[in-house]
Amino acid sequence: MAFIKKQAQPSTEQTQSTPETRDCQSLLKQLSSNDSTERRWAARDLVECPECANALMQRLKIETENSVREVILTTLTRMGDPVAIAGMVDCLRSEDAALRNEVVEAMKQLPLEVAPMMLGLLADPDPDVRIFAVNVLESLCHPEVESWLISVITYDAHVNVCATAVDLLGEVGTSNAIEPLEQLKARFNAEPYIQFAADLALRRINEI
Amino acid sequence: MKSDMSKIIISEEDFLKFREYFYRKTGINFETTKRYFVDKRLIERIEATDSGDFRSYFIMMRFQASGAELQLLTNLMTVNETYFLREDYQFDCLVNSILPELVKRKTDNRPIRIWCIPSSSGEEPYTIAMYLMERWPGIHQWDVEILSSDIDTGILNKARIGRYSARSVMHVPAPWLVKYFTRVGDEYQICQDLREAVEFTRVNLAEPTDTRGYRNFDIIFCRNLLIYFDDLSRKTAAEVFFDALIPGGFVCLGHAESMSRISSLYKVRKFPQAIVYQKSLESR
Structure with missing residues (x-):
């Protein structure tokens, strides 16, 4: 037994589970998958699909797996568009305390985007x-x-x-x-x- | 006109206010004994930004939308250097606690995969290789893959070459120095066997297409990198690592970094040698 170098490459399994052709529609479908890993990867890759911010917000409200929630919020924060911000503001009214706290933390990352809504x-x-x-x-x-x-x-x-x-x-x-x-x-x-x-x-x- | 440095004074209250804020933003806590170090750099930045005094500088830094000044100050407040066996208690933890736990629950013959990021000039991944050779008997039973990544292609080339200054190897035990290095003038050349033990790759942690392929790692070393990131980038990195790890895999951060302040995805594991972070066995 020893050090191996030739296999020390990015795992090929990843290519199978997240093929290169990950279009927005496929990702949206995977966001509702029964497999939490698939949902998490979809949420992560949807950062390149800004038109899907609303779908991410809707998923966030019902998502129970913590790791998927975290990634959805990170993706929405990285998008930082008006739909994402409006969705976060909406979540401030949620009865789910964890969700409210997560959203407060996310909004702190978006000073310029949140500022116009602050007076309201x-x-x-x-x-x-x-x-x-x-x-x-x-x-x-x-x-x-x-x-x-x-x-x-x-x-x-x-x-x-x-x-x-x-x-x-x-x-x-x-x-x-x-x-x-x-x-x-x-x-x-x-x-x-x-x-x-x-x-x-x-x-x-x-x-x- | 630049203000007179001798007139800029950082009061005790200023220091405490700055320390509390800096700790909250970066996780770095300065003891009172570091007062001179902190004051000197604060005054340097107050001068450079023509802020005039601490109060104006602090308000500017705190509310600057881009966060650029805080980042600049963070860079100044951290000593960006690396050398062999830096923070070696974590390598002790690797060979005495983490690896024994990992192999105990292993049910396959898959190689143990270690990802080291940032690679910098290679001191850390080569240290890991030496530690495994010298202090982990399991190396005779298990195959190990060490992958080391950095965003900087120049530094990766330097790592692949493996030529180091005397200062860089100053903590390497003498027998290891003889065994794994060759003296070349004032420098030390790492041996071919270790160069072949580590694969170096370029990765930008903030780029999903870069990190997508990095999966099935047992252990990730990411030390003294996240302190340079803003909160969102730290969170993104934590999520990249989560996906890159197998269930039950470990993340080792630098001594001034805490995953607990970044993400709730990981469990804190307190080993005798170090605190590390673990993706739970139930996670997928």
């Missing part, structure tokens, strides 16, 4: 959706993040939404946030957590 999300009638939108801001590399957060703590009526925004302002806030934070404290003067979080944010901002 932060004004959504559902406070849970507004909280998820603030969660997205947590790692969203976008220059408007601070002003969006200031807008939340200035206008949002829901204490939990404001509390989530204040936590983040403590990390990214600048002197622009000082007055809105003081106003927030006054607006929610009976909420101990808001007092604590706003004071902490103010202290951090003033330390800089």
